[in-house]
Amino acid sequence: MSKKRHAFVGTGGRALSFIEPLVTTYGDQNELVGICDLSPARMAYYNELLVRDLGYHAVPAYTADRFDDMLREQKPDEVFVCTKDSMHHDYIVRALHAGCDVITEKPMTTDAAKCRAILDAQKATGRRVRVAFNYRWAPFRSKVKELIESGVVGKIHSVNLEYLLDTNHGADYFRRWHAHIENSGTLLVHKSTHHFDLVNWWLDAIPQQVFAYGDLVFYGKQNAVNRGDEKLTRYARYTGSPEAKDDPFCLDLTESESFRKLYLAGEADSGYLRDQNVFRDGITVPDQMSLNVRYRTGQVLTYSLVCYSPREGMRVTFNGDRGRIEYHEFIGTHMNRAVSPKNWKIEEKPGAEAEGEWIRVFPHFKSSYVVEMPEIRAAHGGADVILNEHFYGPPAPPDALGRTAGHEQGAASIAIGIAAVQSISSNLPVNISDLVTINPDAMKLSQLV
Numbered sequence: 001m002s003k004k005r006h007a008f009v010g011t012g013g014r015a016l017s018f019i020e021p022l023v024t025t026y027g028d029q030n031e032l033v034g035i036c037d038l039s040p041a042r043m044a045y046y047n048e049l050l051v052r053d054l055g056y057h058a059v060p061a062y063t064a065d066r067f068d069d070m071l072r073e074q075k076p077d078e079v080f081v082c083t084k085d086s087m088h089h090d091y092i093v094r095a096l097h098a099g100c101d102v103i104t105e106k107p108m109t110t111d112a113a114k115c116r117a118i119l120d121a122q123k124a125t126g127r128r129v130r131v132a133f134n135y136r137w138a139p140f141r142s143k144v145k146e147l148i149e150s151g152v153v154g155k156i157h158s159v160n161l162e163y164l165l166d167t168n169h170g171a172d173y174f175r176r177w178h179a180h181i182e183n184s185g186t187l188l189v190h191k192s193t194h195h196f197d198l199v200n201w202w203l204d205a206i207p208q209q210v211f212a213y214g215d216l217v218f219y220g221k222q223n224a225v226n227r228g229d230e231k232l233t234r235y236a237r238y239t240g241s242p243e244a245k246d247d248p249f250c251l252d253l254t255e256s257e258s259f260r261k262l263y264l265a266g267e268a269d270s271g272y273l274r275d276q277n278v279f280r281d282g283i284t285v286p287d288q289m290s291l292n293v294r295y296r297t298g299q300v301l302t303y304s305l306v307c308y309s310p311r312e313g314m315r316v317t318f319n320g321d322r323g324r325i326e327y328h329e330f331i332g333t334h335m336n337r338a339v340s341p342k343n344w345k346i347e348e349k350p351g352a353e354a355e356g357e358w359i360r361v362f363p364h365f366k367s368s369y370v371v372e373m374p375e376i377r378a379a380h381g382g383a384d385v386i387l388n389e390h391f392y393g394p395p396a397p398p399d400a401l402g403r404t405a406g407h408e409q410g411a412a413s414i415a416i417g418i419a420a421v422q423s424i425s426s427n428l429p430v431n432i433s434d435l436v437t438i439n440p441d442a443m444k445l446s447q448l449v
């Protein structure tokens with residue numbers, strides 16, 4: 001049987017975690033036929049890794065202006081989109097029209113017009129789009145889904161989700177392209193898409209209306225100056241700035257081969273600086289956000305995201321008509337260091353002590369109890385390994401937990417963040433149906449592709 005042909009666009013820090021299993025564990029059924037990126041230096045490093053570390057061969061590398069040539073010459077069956085978020089739509093639409101299926105990293109895209117373009121292209125071509133919502137695939141989050149579906153606390157009426165990003169991982173978004181709304185759509189789209197997708201999936205519900213607040217209160221030059229940290233603002237970037245040596249926000253791009261070869265070497269050909277000062281002028285995304293979502297089912301989500309916390313993790317509570325579920329997930333901190341999945345590790349940082357994850361069920365009029373969960377210390381809570389099996393393994397029967405997300409479920413998640421951004425600027429509630437049409441007849445997420 002011929003192998004399935006895969007091409008990747010966007011060879012930054014993330015793509016390696018999908019390319020490595022593709023050419024190793026799943027190499028018998030799959031092949032990598034081409035890579036595409038703005039930066040020839042980054043692609044050269046990927047080819048170096050393929051040959052030196054992964055026992056594969058170098059693959060044709062196409063600069064971004066030659067993406068269509070890659071599709072025509074290499075004829076991939078599937079294109080994996082791993083670029084910065086604001087370009088996802090462009091590559092998804094072009095790949096679909098070239099007859100390819102698509103897997104895209106989250107968020108599917110960053111604004112309503114781009115989302116509509118993806119939905120239109122999918123409809124016109126009938127090709128398959130999958131969104132890599134790896135959060136859904138972590139076994140302990142599946143456990144929450146199973147508990148809710150078992151009806152142990154009856155019907156869920158409301159959810160509270162508090163997500164904390166710390167001054168290691170959270171700060172990292174403010175060093176790079178994510179700090180600019182035109183690239184990421186804000187962290188309400190880039191990051192919260194994971195959290196909104198989880199709630200949509202846990203509740204099996206489709207969001208309807210959003211009201212939000214968001215402010216930049218910690219990062220940015222003025223905030224640092226206001227709290228007496230002016231000296232942390234004196235350099236434009238960290239690498240090569242001796243004054244930044246003792247700055248706790250310093251990221252030195254000479255620290256590892258992957259940083260040097262992906263990012264330092266790629267500066268000249270792409271203009272991408274990976275280590276900008278988090279206390280600089282020009283940041284256009286909030287670092288503190290809170291919002292309410294009403295679902296088509298009438299359920300309500302109260303959500304907050306803080307990006308400057310001393311610890312990282314989330315606390316979620318579900319209020320049902322027969323009790324309450326509390327879910328805590330504080331598994332430590334990490335930032336994307338562009339390493340191979342086998343070298344991934346939780347980072348040892350003060351204040352980032354891992355408390356682990358646990359679920360406690362509080363039934364009405366009965367004692368509460370803890371639900372046992374496996375301890376998993378792997379990339380993204382063990383989710384990436386299971387997700388890769390889904391992407392590259394032999395076709396499997398439909399997933400009992402409904403973890404596969406297509407274009408409509410991808411839209412249902414980003415629509416909350418996109419509506420929230422609009423609500424922050426208008427100070428009004430926003431109806432998602434005014435932004436994008438997502439199967440108006442459906443009530444449940446599982447009725448969406």
Ligand SMILES: NC(=O)c1ccc[n+]([C@@H]2O[C@H](COP(=O)([O-])OP(=O)(O)OC[C@H]3O[C@@H](n4cnc5c(N)ncnc54)[C@H](O)[C@@H]3O)[C@@H](O)[C@H]2O)c1
Pocket residue numbers: 009010011012013014015036037038039042064082083084085087105106107132134190270272336380
């Ligand atoms: N699910 C997860 O856990 C997870 C983790 C990390 C990143 N991601 C997602 O993966 C994607 C990539 O993130 P990353 O951390 O690798 O970022 P990165 O900054 O390391 O890499 C982004 C890459 O996109 C390329 N790029 C930018 N504009 C381009 C264009 N117009 N054409 C072609 N290439 C272009 C850059 O040159 C760079 O190589 C993002 O969408 C991000 O949301 C997901």
